[in-house]
Amino acid sequence: MPDLTMLLVDLAAITLLTVAVYFQRHRRRDLVVAFYGVNIGVFAVSYVLASAEVAVGLGLGLFGVLSIIRLRSSEISQREVAYYFAALAIGLLTGLSQTFSAMSTVLVAVVVLSLAVVDHPALFASYRHRTVQLDEAIGDEDVLRAVLEERLGGEVRTLSVQHIDFVNDTTLVDVRYRVRRGSTTTTRAAAVREQVAA
Numbered sequence: 001m002p003d004l005t006m007l008l009v010d011l012a013a014i015t016l017l018t019v020a021v022y023f024q025r026h027r028r029r030d031l032v033v034a035f036y037g038v039n040i041g042v043f044a045v046s047y048v049l050a051s052a053e054v055a056v057g058l059g060l061g062l063f064g065v066l067s068i069i070r071l072r073s074s075e076i077s078q079r080e081v082a083y084y085f086a087a088l089a090i091g092l093l094t095g096l097s098q099t100f101s102a103m104s105t106v107l108v109a110v111v112v113l114s115l116a117v118v119d120h121p122a123l124f125a126s127y128r129h130r131t132v133q134l135d136e137a138i139g140d141e142d143v144l145r146a147v148l149e150e151r152l153g154g155e156v157r158t159l160s161v162q163h164i165d166f167v168n169d170t171t172l173v174d175v176r177y178r179v180r181r182g183s184t185t186t187t188r189a190a191a192v193r194e195q196v197a198a
Helices: 005-026 029-049 055-073 078-095 102-118 141-152 186-197
Strands: 127-134 154-165 170-179
Touching: 005 029, 005 078, 005 102, 029 078, 078 102, 127 141, 127 154, 141 154, 141 170
Parallel strands: none
Antiparallel strands: 127 170, 154 170
């Protein structure tokens, strides 16, 4: 009878990763299904290939092909890309082990624990990323920064103007900022406008 210990490790790990960590934080059911499907599929194929001499090469090739297919099929965030690759890695680590492997199990635990920690809502909680469309065309970066800080209530760290429309009087900007608790930036925005006007 085949040793299915690593299958149990795989199922436990992918359940923790997708249900206990990802779904509880991001609530996307469709990606939970995708993570499970990819993980189980990779495990099954890796398990069959593990006895072949070219198992490692085929496993890495499978990893790459599945990644390209999935990433081209729909647009997902960088955070979800990390979960997706973790699901692939767990499937490969467990599937390529014909019997229980302490090292593979430890590596799987490291993958799950790492994502659970680095994706915790409390980590860098004050940092935000937004694409903002303003109802005025602003060509001066200092004024733009001040206006964004006033409207977003935070300290702008980086900004990139995507489009300025002087006809319709709009500005589209990609901005990364840090929320400032209990502070106001209205006076600063007004001061910068006055300096530019002068």
